[in-house]
Amino acid sequence: MVLVVGIAAGTAWLLRSIGRSPSPWTDGGTVTVSDEVGLPGVVDLLEWVLTIDHRRIGILYLIFGTFTGLWGATDAMMIRTELLNPEAVVWTSGTYNALFTTHGLTMLLLFVTPVFTGIGNYFIPIMLGADDMAFPRLNAIGFWLLPPALVLVRAGLITEVIGRLFLALDLDLGFLFAIQPPELGWTLYPPLSVVSTNPETDILLVGLHLSGIATTIAAINFITTIILERSDSVSWADIDIFSWGMLTMSGIILFAFPLLGSAFVMLLLDRNFGTTFFAVKSGGPLLWQHLFWFFGHPEVYIIVLPGLTLVSLILPKFAAREVFGFRSMVYTTLAIGVLSFGVWAHHMFTTGIDPRLRMSFMVVSLAIAVPSSIKMFNWIATLWNGRIRFAAPMLFCIGGISTFAVGGITGVFLASIPVDLLVHDTWYVVGHFHFIIMGLIVFAMFAGSYYWYPILTRKMYDRRLALVHLVLTFAGVWIAFFTMLIVGYLGLPRRYATYPAEFTLLQQIATGGAYLLGLGVLIWLWNMVQSYRMGPRIENADVWDLKDIGQFTREWQWFETQLEREDE
Amino acid sequence: MNQSRLLPLVVLLVGLIVITVAVVPLPTPGYDSVSEVLLRTLHRRLLLVAVPLTLLVEGAILYAMITFHANNDPKPTEERPSFEITWTVVVVLILLFVGTSSYLVLGNLTVSAGPDMTNSSRPVDVHVTGQNWFWEFTYPDEEVTTTNTLVLPANRTILFRITSTDVIHSVHIPALGVKQDAFPGRTTTFKTNVTKAGTYRLYCAEFCGVGHSTMLATVRVVAPPEYQQWLQQHKRTQSDRPQATDAT
Numbered sequence: 001m002v003l004v005v006g007i008a009a010g011t012a013w014l015l016r017s018i019g020r021s022p023s024p025w026t027d028g029g030t031v032t033v034s035d036e037v038g039l040p041g042v043v044d045l046l047e048w049v050l051t052i053d054h055r056r057i058g059i060l061y062l063i064f065g066t067f068t069g070l071w072g073a074t075d076a077m078m079i080r081t082e083l084l085n086p087e088a089v090v091w092t093s094g095t096y097n098a099l100f101t102t103h104g105l106t107m108l109l110l111f112v113t114p115v116f117t118g119i120g121n122y123f124i125p126i127m128l129g130a131d132d133m134a135f136p137r138l139n140a141i142g143f144w145l146l147p148p149a150l151v152l153v154r155a156g157l158i159t160e161v162i163g164r165l166f167l168a169l170d171l172d173l174g175f176l177f178a179i180q181p182p183e184l185g186w187t188l189y190p191p192l193s194v195v196s197t198n199p200e201t202d203i204l205l206v207g208l209h210l211s212g213i214a215t216t217i218a219a220i221n222f223i224t225t226i227i228l229e230r231s232d233s234v235s236w237a238d239i240d241i242f243s244w245g246m247l248t249m250s251g252i253i254l255f256a257f258p259l260l261g262s263a264f265v266m267l268l269l270d271r272n273f274g275t276t277f278f279a280v281k282s283g284g285p286l287l288w289q290h291l292f293w294f295f296g297h298p299e300v301y302i303i304v305l306p307g308l309t310l311v312s313l314i315l316p317k318f319a320a321r322e323v324f325g326f327r328s329m330v331y332t333t334l335a336i337g338v339l340s341f342g343v344w345a346h347h348m349f350t351t352g353i354d355p356r357l358r359m360s361f362m363v364v365s366l367a368i369a370v371p372s373s374i375k376m377f378n379w380i381a382t383l384w385n386g387r388i389r390f391a392a393p394m395l396f397c398i399g400g401i402s403t404f405a406v407g408g409i410t411g412v413f414l415a416s417i418p419v420d421l422l423v424h425d426t427w428y429v430v431g432h433f434h435f436i437i438m439g440l441i442v443f444a445m446f447a448g449s450y451y452w453y454p455i456l457t458r459k460m461y462d463r464r465l466a467l468v469h470l471v472l473t474f475a476g477v478w479i480a481f482f483t484m485l486i487v488g489y490l491g492l493p494r495r496y497a498t499y500p501a502e503f504t505l506l507q508q509i510a511t512g513g514a515y516l517l518g519l520g521v522l523i524w525l526w527n528m529v530q531s532y533r534m535g536p537r538i539e540n541a542d543v544w545d546l547k548d549i550g551q552f553t554r555e556w557q558w559f560e561t562q563l564e565r566e567d568e
Numbered sequence: 569m570n571q572s573r574l575l576p577l578v579v580l581l582v583g584l585i586v587i588t589v590a591v592v593p594l595p596t597p598g599y600d601s602v603s604e605v606l607l608r609t610l611h612r613r614l615l616l617v618a619v620p621l622t623l624l625v626e627g628a629i630l631y632a633m634i635t636f637h638a639n640n641d642p643k644p645t646e647e648r649p650s651f652e653i654t655w656t657v658v659v660v661l662i663l664l665f666v667g668t669s670s671y672l673v674l675g676n677l678t679v680s681a682g683p684d685m686t687n688s689s690r691p692v693d694v695h696v697t698g699q700n701w702f703w704e705f706t707y708p709d710e711e712v713t714t715t716n717t718l719v720l721p722a723n724r725t726i727l728f729r730i731t732s733t734d735v736i737h738s739v740h741i742p743a744l745g746v747k748q749d750a751f752p753g754r755t756t757t758f759k760t761n762v763t764k765a766g767t768y769r770l771y772c773a774e775f776c777g778v779g780h781s782t783m784l785a786t787v788r789v790v791a792p793p794e795y796q797q798w799l800q801q802h803k804r805t806q807s808d809r810p811q812a813t814d815a816t
Contacts, residue, residue, distance in 0.1 A: 094778050185775045191752060192735040192777060280753035285736055320642040325652055350738060350773075351749045352756035355674060362670060366663045370656065376625065377655040383632035387642035398633060405625045409618050412663070416614065416670040418677060421747045422607045425738060425773040491742025493773040496781035500769070549642075 052136035054125050057143050059456070061118025064146055066525075069111040071154070073521055075103035080480075080514040083507045086499050093497035097183035100495055102154060104186030105204075107437070108299065109211050110150055115445055116306035117142075117218045120246045123452065124222065126555045127240050129231025134224035142217035145210055152207025156181030156200045179203065185495060187292060190278040190285050194270050202271060209264045212257045219250035219257075226250075240553070241323065244330050245309025248337040252298045252305075255341065260295035263288065286351060293344035301340040304436060305333060307444035308375060311397045314444075314451050315379060318394035319386030320549045325378045332371035339368040349420045358417055365415035372408050376401065391544065392466035396447035399474045403439025403481075407432060410485065425495075428488025431481045438517070439477050446473070446524065453528075454543045455559045459535035465527040472520035480513025538563070575654040582658045586665035589616045600768070600789075603677060603760040604745030610673045617662060677759075691725035691759065694718070698730075698737030698750040698772065701779030712802050716785045721795035722765045728758045740773035741787055749774055762789045 048056060079099050082090045091099070121139065125132055133139045151158060156179050163176035179200045184193050193201060226239065226247045239247075267288070269275040276282035309329075316323040323329060345353065345361040379401050388394065410432040413419045423429065446469070453461050487506050492499055499507065541560035546552040594612055599605045636642075695706040696718075706713045720726055730739055732750040739758070740747045748758040772783035790798065 093781065097775075097778060097780070183778065189736055189775070192775070195735070284753065285751060286754075316645075319636075322645040324645050324648075328652055350747050351751070352754070359671065359674070363667060366667050369663060370659050373659040374652070374656060377652075380625070380628050380632060381648070381651065382645070383629070383636060385639075385643040386632075386636050387639045388633060388637045390637065398629060402626055402629050405622055405629075409622055412666060413611070413614055413618070416610065416666055418607050418610050418670055418673040419614065421677075422611060422742070422745060424747060425740070426742075491740070491769075491771070493740060493771050493781075495775040498781045 050140075052132075052140045054133045054136065054139060055122050057133075057139050058118045058120075058122030060143055061114050061121055061146075062456075064143070064150075065111055065115035065118055068106055068114065068150060070521070070525070072103050072106035072111050073518060075099045075106065076514060077518050079103060080511040082497065083499075084511050086501045086504050086507075088497045094183055095181075096497035097185075097495070098156065098181035101182050101184050101186055102157075105153055105208065106150075108186065108303065109208060109215075110146065110153065112303040112437075112441060113215055113218075114146060116246070116249070116303075116310075117215075117222075119310070119445075119448055119452075120222060120242075120306070121218075122456070123555050124243050124246060125225060125229070126558045127553065128226065128229065128243060129234050129554065130225055130229035132229075133221050134229050135221050138217055139221055142214050142221065145214035145217070149207045149211035149214060152203050152210065154181075155179055155203045155207070156198075187296070188267065188288075189292075190267065190270070190288050191280065193267060194278060202268060205264045205268050205271075209261050212261045212264070215253055216257045219253035222246050222250040223254070240313060241326065241329055241333075242306070242309045242313040244333050245305045245312075248333050249302050249305045252302050252337050252340060256295045256298040256302065259291065260299075263291040263295070266291075286348075286353075289348050289351065290344070293347045294341070296347065297344040298340045300433075301336055303441055305336060307400075307441035308372075309333060310444040310448050311379070311400055311440070312375070314393050314447050315397045315401075316382055316386075317451070317544055317546060317549075317551055318389045318391055318397075319382055320389075321382065321386045322551075323378065324381035324384075325374075328374055329378055332374050335371040336368060339364060339371070343368055346415055346420070349417050350424045362415055362417050366412065369408065369412050369415070376405060376408070391450075392461070392463065392470060393447040393451035395467075395470050396443050396450065399470065400440045400443030400447065403435050403443065403474075403477050406482070407435030407439050410435065423488050426488035426491060426493050427484045430494050431484030431488060434481045434484070435477070438481065443473070446470075449524070449528065451544075452555075453531070454538045454541075455555060457532045457535070458538050459531050460538060460543070461531040461535060462527050465523055469520045469523045469527065472516045472523065476513045476516035476518075476520060478513070480510050480517060483507075483510040483513065575650055578654055579657050579661070583661050586617060586661055589613055590665050590669050600764040600766065601744040601746070601760050601762040603758075604743065606673050606676055607745040610669060613669055614666060617665065621662070691727040692721060694720070694726060694728050696728050696730045696739055696750065697733060698739070698776070698783070699733040700735065700777055701772075701783040703739075703770065703772075703783070703785040705785075707799070710799050710803065712799055712806060714802070718770065718785055718787045719795060719798050720762055720787065720789045721792040722762055722789050724792065725759065725761050728760075729755050730758065731755045735776050736774045737772045737776050737783065738774035740771040741768055742771070743768045744787070747773060765789050765791060 048060065051057060051060075078091065079096065082088065082096050082099070084090070088096060121133065124130075159176040159179045163173055166173050166176070180198050182196070182198060182201050182204050184196060184201065188205075226243050230239070266275070266277040270277050270279065278285055278288045312323055312329050342364040343361060345357060346365045349358055349361075383398075410428070414423070414429065414432060450461060450466055453459070483506050487503055487510070488494070490503070490506075492503050541556055541563050542552060543556075546556060590613065594609050596605045596609060599608060693708055695708060697704040697706070702716055703718070704713060704715055705718045728739065728746070728748065730748050730750045731754065732752045734752060736752070737750040738747065739750060744760060744762055746758055746760055748756050750756070766789055768787040768789065770785040770787050772780060776783065
């Protein structure tokens with residue numbers, strides 16, 4: 001309740017302060033020119049809602065992704081707060097279980113992909129010399145399916161807030177309180193997900209299905225745009241590495257998401273119409289795991305490939321040389337895309353499936369480490385003999401690859417069946433994938449947000465705040481997630497609302513790290529909003545001195561012409 | 569190119585290192601069961617390669633950052649296939665080492681039984697049943713059933729037959745290197761041999777609902793004579809009660 005009031009007060013304050021004219025002192029007196037950004041009018045808002053312009057849709061995606069990311073991060077902060085104590089004293093076990101469920105679903109399906117789709121929407125047509133995305137109207141539909149999907153997925157909390165509002169008006173709408181946030185884990189394993197009597201479980205499945213449709217639509221659009229809409233001057237050899245990443249990602253989506261949608265429909269039918277796809281005496285709970293992870297592991301690469309390739313795109317710009325081994329970067333991206341479909345059963349090493357089957361999945365899971373390591377060595381070789389500039393995008397790239405090393409190597413440990421027996425379903429796994437998701441993917445997003453901030457806003461961000469953000473985030477990742485590796489190796493399972501007292505100190509350290517991450521995100525948000533409102537205006541398109549090193553790429557050239565046009 | 573000539577040496581060196589690490593015997597201090605020895609020894613073997621590798625990579629990133637920061641003479645990127653081949657081969661060698669040693673351990677895990685004190689041909693059968701939110705242990709040979717307490721004889725082969733009556737659970741005894749999921753309608757097995765008497769914690773490691781984190785059991789490992797004593801005692805108290813569970 002306190003949280004709801006807090007959010008409402010915060011929003012009200014923010015809305016008021018946006019309307020107000022900027023005060024000159026917040027920027028430390030370094031700004032000479034700044035213009036006022038006021039509240040948009042109704043017509044402006046309508047223009048945004050009805051737009052089919054790829055750049056505007058891209059920005060809508062980015063705003064949506066930021067919002068869901070902040071929501072998922074709030075879940076994470078609540079999870080970590082609960083874990084300060086070995087007993088469930090802050091929230092109940094049920095609330096805790098709902099929190100890690102919604103945290104996972106929100107972050108994986110409604111945060112990461114929309115953010116990268118947003119970046120791709122804005123920049124890929126420009127970088128490939130296309131006028132727009134291949135299907136502009138489809139593009140808008142793809143985006144506008146996401147907000148309803150979010151409402152359905154997070155309905156449990158939304159209905160409770162609405163119910164409480166009506167309660168304040170002396171209207172008791174009991175059914176709104178019957179819809180509770182799901183307590184299933186994001187993997188939705190039956191029989192637990194079939195026997196759950198919470199009506200939100202069905203609403204959640206419909207919402208997830210909807211988000212899957214939106215993701216698939218965006219993927220089709222990217223594939224068509226990248227293959228067919230390039231300008232004549234951009235041959236296959238000229239496609240930048242990030243577009244290759246988005247192309248591969250879209251290809252994986254095309255094969256993985258329809259299957260997930262079918263699995264959701266099967267689960268819905270099992271829950272409501274008495275079918276027996278996952279019933280014990282029929283297909284069995286193991287069938288769900290096969291279907292789910294056949295989507296679920298490619299999903300890991302769906303979210304990581306844009307991050308990896310974004311790092312490959314930004315890193316050379318601040319090392320004053322081309323990326324090392326461009327061709328192997330492309331081939332490794334494609335190789336990961338193909339291999340990602342052959343590793344799913346490594347999530348099922350403890351289910352008792354045939355050891356020979358497990359062995360083949362172990363082999364492919366180890367093999368997929370080869371392309372990832374090649375990328376790592378290529379990045380280091382790019383840095384070698386270059387001229388490294390410590391700008392925020394670069395520091396986030398370097399920080400990202402250093403944490404990715406740990407995430408990748410712990411992944412090899414988990415691919416080894418015997419080691420997996422030791423740490424499967426413990427905090428070790430949580431630490432491992434957060435080293436990649438937070439350590440690489442979100443680092444790449446932050447790098448991108450700073451790198452392209454001038455193009456997106458015509459303003460420059462506050463460099464000092466960006467550095468504080470970097471330090472907090474980097475320290476937070478190591479403290480929070482390395483501690484989780486230790487807790488997991490000591491045997492504590494994940495998804496535990498309460499835990500034996502001997503883990504208290506380690507859990508508190510991890511929570512401390514998570515709080516640093518949360519603080520970093522707030523500083524980033526402040527920097528993005530405040531710099532947009534009153535940051536110094538960009539006059540020269542060559543913000544990063546890319547002309548000197550011959551890497552003044554297409555999106556910056558486009559930005560230069562935009563600026564010239566504005567001056568006229 | 570002088571540097572390129574060193575590359576085969578690097579490959580050779582890495583090959584030698586991983587072969588050494590793969591075969592060198594490691595001490596097993598304080599490990600409590602045959603499966604724990606196998607799993608944790610493998611984990612340490614992998615760490616022997618992984619930790620230096622991680623330090624090398626992080627060191628290289630840090631070194632490059634510092635050395636080439638504000639370097640006034642950046643060199644243009646060249647194609648260096650020899651380098652790319654080298655680190656690909658190095659990574660493949662390391663992964664071959666991981667795969668082979670894991671394969672060997674996995675084979676041992678399902679076959680090896682460890683020392684059996686009583687020289688009996690049959691292992692100690694324990695049926696483990698998970699249900700929301702407690703564990704039931706049945707000794708079918710002895711017609712004994714317990715709840716949330718598992719008593720095992722030391723130095724005997726133990727065969728767990730694991731199942732569930734409702735949703736998926738997972739038997740997880742980290743200190744003994746035991747982990748196996750419990751599925752409704754299916755029976756999974758796990759074999760081990762506990763070499764040291766003591767008390768260990770059994771967790772449920774597959775999310776099973778609101779009581780998941782309270783689904784803990786105690787594993788008490790005792791010397792075989794003491795185990796027999798416990799069985800007799802338990803049988804007596806169980807037969808005193810009219811509602812005694814039929815263990816078979």
